[in-house]
Amino acid sequence: xxRFPSIKKNSEFQKVYKGGTSYANRLLVMYVRKSxxxxxxxxxxxxxxxxxxxxxxxxxxxxxxIFRLHREETNSGLDIVVTARPAAKESDFKxxxxxxxxxxxLHNIRKESK
RNA sequence: UGAGCAGGAUAAGUGAUCGCUGCCGCUGCUCCGAAAGGACGCGGGAGAGGAAAGUCCGGGCUUCACAGGGCAGGAUACCAGAUAACGUCUGGCGGAGGCGACUCCAGAGACAGUGCAACAGAAAUAUACCGCCGGUUUCGGCCGGUAAGGGUGGAAGGGCAGUGUAAGAGACUACCGCCCGGGUGGUAACAUCCGGGGCACAUGUAAACCUUAUCCGAAGCAAGACCGAACAGAAAGCAUAAGGCGGCCCGUCUGCUUUCGGGUAGGUCGCUUGAGCCUGGCGGCGACGUCAGGACUAGAUAGAUGAUCACUCACGACAUAACCCGGCUUAUCGUCCUGCUCAUAGC
RNA sequence: GGCGACAUAGCCAAGUGGUAAGGCGUGGGUCUGCAAAACCCUGACUCGCCGGUUCAAAUCCGGCUGUCGCCU
Numbered sequence: 001x002x003r004f005p006s007i008k009k010n011s012e013f014q015k016v017y018k019g020g021t022s023y024a025n026r027l028l029v030m031y032v033r034k035s036x037x038x039x040x041x042x043x044x045x046x047x048x049x050x051x052x053x054x055x056x057x058x059x060x061x062x063x064x065x066i067f068r069l070h071r072e073e074t075n076s077g078l079d080i081v082v083t084a085r086p087a088a089k090e091s092d093f094k095x096x097x098x099x100x101x102x103x104x105x106l107h108n109i110r111k112e113s114k
Numbered sequence: 115u116g117a118g119c120a121g122g123a124u125a126a127g128u129g130a131u132c133g134c135u136g137c138c139g140c141u142g143c144u145c146c147g148a149a150a151g152g153a154c155g156c157g158g159g160a161g162a163g164g165a166a167a168g169u170c171c172g173g174g175c176u177u178c179a180c181a182g183g184g185c186a187g188g189a190u191a192c193c194a195g196a197u198a199a200c201g202u203c204u205g206g207c208g209g210a211g212g213c214g215a216c217u218c219c220a221g222a223g224a225c226a227g228u229g230c231a232a233c234a235g236a237a238a239u240a241u242a243c244c245g246c247c248g249g250u251u252u253c254g255g256c257c258g259g260u261a262a263g264g265g266u267g268g269a270a271g272g273g274c275a276g277u278g279u280a281a282g283a284g285a286c287u288a289c290c291g292c293c294c295g296g297g298u299g300g301u302a303a304c305a306u307c308c309g310g311g312g313c314a315c316a317u318g319u320a321a322a323c324c325u326u327a328u329c330c331g332a333a334g335c336a337a338g339a340c341c342g343a344a345c346a347g348a349a350a351g352c353a354u355a356a357g358g359c360g361g362c363c364c365g366u367c368u369g370c371u372u373u374c375g376g377g378u379a380g381g382u383c384g385c386u387u388g389a390g391c392c393u394g395g396c397g398g399c400g401a402c403g404u405c406a407g408g409a410c411u412a413g414a415u416a417g418a419u420g421a422u423c424a425c426u427c428a429c430g431a432c433a434u435a436a437c438c439c440g441g442c443u444u445a446u447c448g449u450c451c452u453g454c455u456c457a458u459a460g461c
Numbered sequence: 462g463g464c465g466a467c468a469u470a471g472c473c474a475a476g477u478g479g480u481a482a483g484g485c486g487u488g489g490g491u492c493u494g495c496a497a498a499a500c501c502c503u504g505a506c507u508c509g510c511c512g513g514u515u516c517a518a519a520u521c522c523g524g525c526u527g528u529c530g531c532c533u
Contacts, residue, residue, distance in 0.1 A: 008416055043416090053167090053434055061134095061420045068133065069421080093421065 007043030007079060016043070016081045023106040027091055028063075029083040030103040040074065042067050043081040051089045059084045062093050066100045075109045 007013060020033030035041070044063050046056045063082055088096065104110050 006416080054432095057434065058420080061418095065133075065420055 007041050007081065012079070013043055013045070013081060016079050020079070020081070021107065023103050024085075025099050025102060027085055027088045027096060027099040028103060029085065030100075030107065031081040031083075032107050032109060033079045035077060035079045040071065040076045040078045040080065043079070045081060045083045047084075050084055050086050055089045059088050059096075062096050063100070065093075066097050070101070070104070073110055074104060078109060 007016070016031045016033045020031045022029060022031045024030070042064075044060050046059050048056070050056055050059060063084065067080075067082075082100070091099075101110075
């Protein structure tokens with residue numbers, strides 16, 4: 001597997017938005033929905049309101065890196081959509097990471113291993 | 115030393131680990147496949163900009179349209195050149211600004227025609243309000259001449275001085291301006307000189323319509339080409355066996371295979387070696403051209419540059435390719451280099 | 462990535478080079494014992510921003526900024 005699987009189609013995004021549960025904090029919004037697939041997929045959405053192309057790419061890469069590093073800690077078989085809010089453009093990697101883990105805790109999708 | 119003008123370069127760096135996207139290689143173990151090959155693994159090497167931006171011009175490329183010409187529509191506009199082409203660039207000319215280095219110009223035509231010019235003003239391209247002069251008078255004025263003066267306006271009938279006249283007026287004269295013709299220099303724009311017209315054309319606006327000259331078919335890689343599940347359709351053949359409707363027959367609906375064809379989801383190509391880049395010589399004032407040598411430098415398809423650690427400093431601006439080039443415009447923390455101008459002081 | 466449209470008062474908006482219409486709303490007044498309704502009065506000074514053409518620009522011409530739509 002070269003890359004982790006991701007949500008690509010607009011219809012799949014809409015499915016998660018309508019059928020999933022959502023939590024949010026100051027930096028991020030997270031939608032989670034159980035899927036029929038065995039693995040966990042992620043979709044990242046960054047609006048133009050967040051900033052220009054450079055800012056949006058940087059936010060996307062950081063969220064993708066966070067997901068990659070913490071993938072083993074979460075339950076599998078989920079579709080996750082993360083939306084960045086405009087405040088995310090000023091925050092660094094550490095702040096985004098703590099915000100992500102906070103939302104994972106609210107969703108109760110973290111494994112009980114640790 | 116201070117103030118400035120013009121041009122150019124650069125766009126934080128180094129090392130380690132994990133991760134991402136192409137490319138190349140493998141005595142390859144594992145999986146798929148008839149094979150070619152692919153997946154996976156390991157190793158190597160590559161991986162955003164000067165504006166990648168805005169999409170404002172120009173071209174390549176692709177599809178569609180097209181005998182040729184004209185009209186319509188659009189663009190450009192001093193001259194000569196450069197270029198694949200351009201609204202770009204270079205060198206000149208004219209005008210404007212600056213002490214200067216130098217900078218800026220949307221810089222054809224308003225004697226081809228039409229339109230518009232609010233308010234003010236008597237009058238806006240045609241006219242007499244006041245004034246001046248002559249005549250007349252019932253002394254209030256009326257008739258005629260007149261653009262020198264007043265006032266209005268962004269703009270008032272070529273300017274200024276003189277002659278002249280009742281008062282005036284290119285009516286006449288000199289200079290300037292304008293128009294016409296010619297000489298000289300220059301490829302040309304243009305500059306300069308001579309002669310003539312006595313002025314008949316004569317406010318501004320062409321980023322108003324327009325005239326003249328030149329150029330332009332339209333759309334854009336989500337262009338387009340190929341393969342192609344599903345599904346709508348057509349034709350041929352087979353079975354008339356079985357099932358539904360029906361009490362039964364007739365009838366009617368449902369079938370299978372092959373071929374054709376449309377082309378959706380999806381996939382492959384287009385997709386990066388190029389009117390390109392670096393160095394040097396030659397031609398040219400220059401833009402640029404030409405010759406020789408050298409290097410290969412992203413190609414993704416929801417879209418690749420991030421995270422962690424260490425060190426240095428000026429503590430890091432604007433900003434992320436998406437078919438590719440040539441320009442323009444706009445954004446931008448700084449650092450460095452070259453040439454030149456002015457002022458002050460010293461030699 | 463490509464193509465196109467729009468921006469005028471708090472809101473909806475008209476506007477042809479020459480003083481920027483109108484409606485809703487706000488505020489004030491008349492009316493009423495008090496209100497509602499009705500009637501009268503009321504505001505643009507940066508016409509999104511910066512330049513240019515013109516005597517004069519919301520309007521014409523360039524360049525920016527923002528918003529929206531279409532192509533999948």
